[in-house]
Amino acid sequence: MARLVQFDRLGGPEVLTLHEVEVSAPGAGEVRIRVDAIGLNRAEIMFREGSYFDQPVFPSSLGYEAAGVVDAVGEGVDGFAEGDPVAVVPAFLQSEYGTYGDHVIVPASAVVPRAADVAPDRAAAVWMAYITAYGPLAESGRVRPGDHVLITAASSSVGLAAIQIARHVGAIPIATTRGAAKKQRLLDAGAAHVIVTDDEDLPDRIKEITDGVGVRLAFDPVAGPGVETIAQGIAPGGFLVVYGALDQRTTPLPNAQSYPALTSSTYTLFEITTDPERLRRAVAFVNAGLTSGSFTPVVDRTFDLADIAEAHRYMAVNGHVGKIVVTVTHDDTTA
Structure with missing residues (x-):
């Protein structure tokens, strides 16, 4: 079983609930990721409230960013294998995919390699x-x-x-x-x-x-x-x-x-993220800055996945400086 954050109506952070769902297999062109960290974005508050350009289809998941390892790959996916450290870039609609969970499925086109020495909480704070x-x-x-x-x-x-x-x-x-x-x-x-x-x-x-x-x-x-x-x-x-x-x-x-x-x-x-060539250049540019030390993602505070509603409340107050990150712990005996 997997844990997945969903909501079934528009509203405040209280509509976000953590459900246990069956782990699904990725479809053609998709990758399943065992998530270790999730980066939060203002777009997710707007999506939850119904003020974003993309409207949820209930029950809806949400989330644009995550970092973890590849858990499974779907048909036709090249360049990724089980166990690869990766991060997710915003290159899809939240009404179709989401990253708030401990195992999530996303398009392979939204996945980029993550250096093994880059901690998940930092990698989840980069791409958006x-x-x-x-x-x-x-x-x-x-x-x-x-x-x-x-x-x-x-x-x-x-x-x-x-x-x-x-x-x-x-x-x-x-x-x-x-x-x-x-x-x-x-x-x-x-x-x-x-x-x-x-x-x-x-x-x-x-x-x-x-x-x-x-x-x-x-x-x-x-x-x-x-x-x-x-x-x-x-x-x-x-x-x-x-x-x-x-x-x-x-x-x-x-x-x-x-x-x-x-x-x-x-x-x-x-x-950029929906254009493969522009995304390739962007990833190369950002990775070069990360490698040289010119770019250092700032993480303001971390929350546990079980506290996702509180993390959204914290983001709404606007007191943070930098990224709010949600960390995910795994019980490997059941995950």
Whole structure:
């Protein structure tokens, strides 16, 4: 038997329940993984609440990231064998697959090798964060050495990954946080500057930091009306990339009439993870950074799988800096 987190209605963390289910065999093109750690993401809260672009089909599982070892492979799967250490990247719909369990089945296209010396809790904290930041900051070519990059809501796992990637490509990361409590932690994480938006005027501080030039790229997960304020700090010819919707109000992306030299766009990591060639490049880039020490995933706190509802409550409070990880223990006499 396997333990699997499911929910049968929309709602708060209390709808998440841990069930015992029969271990299924992977189908064609699928891999079954014996999970050791799970990385939590804001998308899973939104999915549980019904505010995500993908809607659950009940009873629904959930989850995008995990690390463990291959337990079985389905027909037509090449490159993986039982016992291989692996990690799962977000390359599927949560309405079809999920990673919250001790044995889960996912598409082989969403599985990447994991170095045996990388602990599962670290491996589970990598792929959503680093691939999300990789696209606009590294692959697009929009960010060059010496450019200033604005990273809003920077204490998230994606924000911290963006800080590290910006520094890795020679750019200058400017982080934002609402309150002063996280300022020093962001500086310690590598931000060149931190703007506390509850206390400081964002466009004014950007102009001060950049000597009036503005940032080359703003990387924002919040959206909503605040993008207008962000746009005021972007240099002519610069870019605004919105990759989330934490503020569910209408997002007035700056138009050419108001900001004629600004390019604004939305972005999701699925643009990369569902394209085999782009994913191959992203995995190579991230693994190189991990190997060199340029990239170090930050784990804020770990929870046990049995405490998954409490882990979701902790994430909803927004007090964390970095990734929240759920660890999975196995009873090998029954697993």
